[in-house]
Amino acid sequence: MVKCTICGVREAFYARLYSGEKLCAKCFLESIEYKVRATIAKHKMFEFNDRIAVAVSGGKDSVSLLHILAKIEKDFPRASLNAIIVDEGIKGYRDEAIEIAAENSAKHGVTYTVISFKELYGFTLDEIAEITKSGDLTPCSYCGVLRRKALNMVAKRSGATKIATAHNLDDEIQTFMLNIIHGDPMRIARTGPTYNDEEPWFIPRVKPLCEVLEKEITLYAYLKGIRFQESPCPYASAALRNDVRNALNRLEEKHPGIKYTIYGSTEKIREAIRERKPKIHLNQCAVCGEPTTGEICQACQLLQKINVH
Ligand SMILES: [Zn+2]
Numbered sequence: 279m280v281k282c283t284i285c286g287v288r289e290a291f292y293a294r295l296y297s298g299e300k301l302c303a304k305c306f307l308e309s310i311e312y313k314v315r316a317t318i319a320k321h322k323m324f325e326f327n328d329r330i331a332v333a334v335s336g337g338k339d340s341v342s343l344l345h346i347l348a349k350i351e352k353d354f355p356r357a358s359l360n361a362i363i364v365d366e367g368i369k370g371y372r373d374e375a376i377e378i379a380a381e382n383s384a385k386h387g388v389t390y391t392v393i394s395f396k397e398l399y400g401f402t403l404d405e406i407a408e409i410t411k412s413g414d415l416t417p418c419s420y421c422g423v424l425r426r427k428a429l430n431m432v433a434k435r436s437g438a439t440k441i442a443t444a445h446n447l448d449d450e451i452q453t454f455m456l457n458i459i460h461g462d463p464m465r466i467a468r469t470g471p472t473y474n475d476e477e478p479w480f481i482p483r484v485k486p487l488c489e490v491l492e493k494e495i496t497l498y499a500y501l502k503g504i505r506f507q508e509s510p511c512p513y514a515s516a517a518l519r520n521d522v523r524n525a526l527n528r529l530e531e532k533h534p535g536i537k538y539t540i541y542g543s544t545e546k547i548r549e550a551i552r553e554r555k556p557k558i559h560l561n562q563c564a565v566c567g568e569p570t571t572g573e574i575c576q577a578c579q580l581l582q583k584i585n586v587h
């Protein structure tokens with residue numbers, strides 16, 4: 279039997295190729311939690327008395343994040359944790375996800391708020407998809423923008439001081455590559471482990487899982503017996519992102535550790551851009567008051583398009 283590199287006692291079951299370690303289940307799980315704690319500390323993601331809103335979709339990443347943050351929060355009695363579940367209104371898909379997200383929140387004694395596109399915007403995503411099917415935008419582009427705004431609104435309403443999202447290392451480097459591919463490298467400045475516009479109506483974002491591989495979060499969720507939604511969203515098309523994901527996975531297979539190298543480069547490039555680029559000033563949207571770089575926020579622009587139909 280191959281013994282675990284860390285404890286030297288139990289049988290190894292997982293080979294972490296990028297580090298050369300062979301890990302037993304217990305040491306693997308601890309290593310993930312340790313890494314998340316280290317990421318939080320390194321990027322100073324939280325204050326001891328933060329009111330943290332976690333965006334929980336019911337997928338493996340967000341449910342694992344909820345699990346880990348609930349554990350960490352026990353050491354900080356003055357901090358609080360709330361889950362925000364956005365119901366986009368996707369028949370036959372979202373209902374299961376909401377049930378899973380609510381079940382996991384309750385399990386950890388975390389209060390949760392469900393907010394729906396329908397009550398916030400007057401349309402479900404299914405209705406938006408139907409109305410806009412002949413247009414040039416996919417349901418995903420509507421969903422992303424409307425979801426972000428919903429999160430910000432609910433977090434603000436509940437007095438949250440931070441929004442935690444479950445983006446993992448793979449998500450981060452895919453987005454980096456996509457920004458390059460789309461010819462929009464300056465956007466890299468507005469992404470990353472933490473993001474704050476330092477405006478009173480903007481709630482800072484943090485991504486505690488941003489240094490964990492997607493594959494290892496999946497493994498974490500399975501080993502912990504965490505229930506999550508496995509089926510992908512029926513609207514998930516994102517063809518280009520999938521190509522980038524596959525390309526990066528192939529590279530990692532051939533050259534273990536390459537994802538971390540790319541991640542390290544994104545960090546350096548982001549720092550360089552942030553230093554040189556004057557800060558973008560955010561305004562309040564003339565329609566809804568939410569933060570925007572222009573006059574009317576992207577969400578309101580999209581909703582105007584739908585209402586015109
Ligand atoms: Zn071990």
Ligand SMILES: [Zn+2]
Pocket residue numbers: 563564565566567568574575576577578579
């Ligand atoms: Zn607006």
